[in-house]
Each structure stands twice: as structure tokens, then as C-alpha cells.
Amino acid sequence: MTETSVVSVRGLRKRYGRFEAVAGVDLDVGRGEVVALLGPNGAGKTTTVEILEGHRSRDAGEVRVLGADPRHAGIAWRRRIGIVTQQAGDLGRLTVAEAVRHFARYFPDARRPGEVIELVGLQDSARTRIRRLSGGQRRRLDVAIGVVGRPELLFLDEPTTGFDPEARRAFWDLIRGLTAADGTAVLLTTHYLQEAEALAGRVVVLAGGRVVAAGEPATLGGRASAQATVAWLDDGRPRERRTDDPAAVVAELTARHGGAVPGLVVTRPSLEDVYLDLIGGNRS
Numbered sequence: 001m002t003e004t005s006v007v008s009v010r011g012l013r014k015r016y017g018r019f020e021a022v023a024g025v026d027l028d029v030g031r032g033e034v035v036a037l038l039g040p041n042g043a044g045k046t047t048t049v050e051i052l053e054g055h056r057s058r059d060a061g062e063v064r065v066l067g068a069d070p071r072h073a074g075i076a077w078r079r080r081i082g083i084v085t086q087q088a089g090d091l092g093r094l095t096v097a098e099a100v101r102h103f104a105r106y107f108p109d110a111r112r113p114g115e116v117i118e119l120v121g122l123q124d125s126a127r128t129r130i131r132r133l134s135g136g137q138r139r140r141l142d143v144a145i146g147v148v149g150r151p152e153l154l155f156l157d158e159p160t161t162g163f164d165p166e167a168r169r170a171f172w173d174l175i176r177g178l179t180a181a182d183g184t185a186v187l188l189t190t191h192y193l194q195e196a197e198a199l200a201g202r203v204v205v206l207a208g209g210r211v212v213a214a215g216e217p218a219t220l221g222g223r224a225s226a227q228a229t230v231a232w233l234d235d236g237r238p239r240e241r242r243t244d245d246p247a248a249v250v251a252e253l254t255a256r257h258g259g260a261v262p263g264l265v266v267t268r269p270s271l272e273d274v275y276l277d278l279i280g281g282n283r284s
């Protein structure tokens, strides 16, 4: 592990009986970096993340998280990570403020509960009982609990599942604010490609327990240099051409139309297009 990495995984393997769920995964997360782990259902994401959190054993491989092997790490190490999971605990009878204060007590250098509640935008709901929160508010509370101890590394497991688009964007702003302010590293699992694109500096695609691609969202799978599609309307009829040089096609169309080209749209493959191609042969 280098000085700048908070997660370093080499050759990770995990079997459930005869089934190999994680079959030799390498993964790195740098200090302050946001990495999204993508992959279809059953790809091995949760298994990998739970091994990194110290909640699941492994069969083989080197794993360092904040300089320690999670298998043997103790309470001091655990205080340096934050976990936001899909299984919300049973806190329904407490208010938002009571829950955050409760978790703050576990950390020697916790953030002030009031500050954290404001950070996640729940100041107007501080006295609300948790069972009365909406799904989006509940996830914000989960994040508040995840970051109250000033973690160096935050695990976010499908944080916006079930959110409406507006709540999802608000949540992204929250996470961006957190990572910008404190340089918290984040390992995010998500099924939303847009979420990975919005938050992550790097994505790692798992399929069938293996890494099938890794890189920046903008360039994953040769996306930036892939052929563009130029679409336009010719006498009201949709036309399109695939090309390596969209500028030349647009120039030619502009000359032909003597100005504005009706319905002109130039697109390259989206992250979702590339992702679906990558996992095409690996669906579980």
C-alpha cells in the first residue's frame, strides 16, 4: 500500500461453498478519492465491500484498509471508517437529534451533532422521530450517522435507491460537499450509472466476481474515442450517420442545408451504453 491509498486489494477471493463469488479482485482507493463499484446483481460488490469493512471473511488475497488488515483490525481502526448500509437499523423511536448524539458518543473526536444535522440538511427535522422521516430524509440521517465520527473512508452502499430524481441530486450535492470539505475517501456501490458519473473520479466494473473494467467515467471502455452518432432531419425524416469525425459531418450538413441543420444531435456512447457492453457477456 502506498502513502496515498486508503484501500488496497490484491487477488481477493471468496467462495460460498463451491461457488466463487469473488474471483481475484484488485482494487485501490486513494486518499480523498471517490470510487464507484458497479456491476449487475450478484457481481460480488457487497461481498467485496463487506470484506473491506471487516464484516466478512475472505479465502485469499491481500487487503489493506487504512493501513490495516480488516480481519484483525480493532476498535481504533473501526472509528476511522464510516458505513452507510442498505439495512437501516431500528432507531424509529429516537428523534434525529437523539440518534446523532447517541452515535457521536462512540468517537473521541466526533463532529458536533448539530453541525452534522445541518450538514445533511435535517435541521428542520431534528426533533422528528425517525419512523416519521421520508425515505430520502432517512438516508440523510444514515449519512449523518456515517460521518459523525469524521471518517477517513466512507462506505456508501446503494445510497439513493428509491429516491426521486430531485432527492437524488440533492443527495449527490451532499456527498460532493462532504468530500470537498474534508477530503473523505468514498467507496460507493450503485446501480445508477448517472450517480457514478456525478460522484466518482473512477469507476470499477465487477461482473462474475472479476474486475472487467476500471477507469474514469469519461473514458471507460474507450468511451471518449468511440464513434459518434450524428442525427438530423432530412425533409422531416430522421437520418443518422456513425462517424469518427462528427465535426466534418456537421460541417458538410451545414453547407448542404445552407445554415442550421434541422434536428441536429451529436452523441457518443453514454456510460450506461459502455457499461452494458462490458457486462454483456457476464450477466449473472
Ligand SMILES: Nc1ncnc2c1ncn2[C@@H]1O[C@H](COP(=O)(O)OP(=O)(O)OP(=O)(O)O)[C@@H](O)[C@H]1O
Binding pocket: 016, 021, 039, 040, 041, 042, 043, 044, 045, 046, 047, 048, 284
Ligand atoms: N452468505 C452467502 N451464502 C451463499 N451465497 C452468497 C452469500 N452471499 C452472497 N452470495 C452469492 O454470491 C454472489 C455475489 O453476491 P453479492 O451480494 O456480493 O453481489 P452484489 O454484486 O452485491 O449483488 P447486488 O447488486 O444484488 O447487491 C451472488 O451470487 C450471491 O447469491
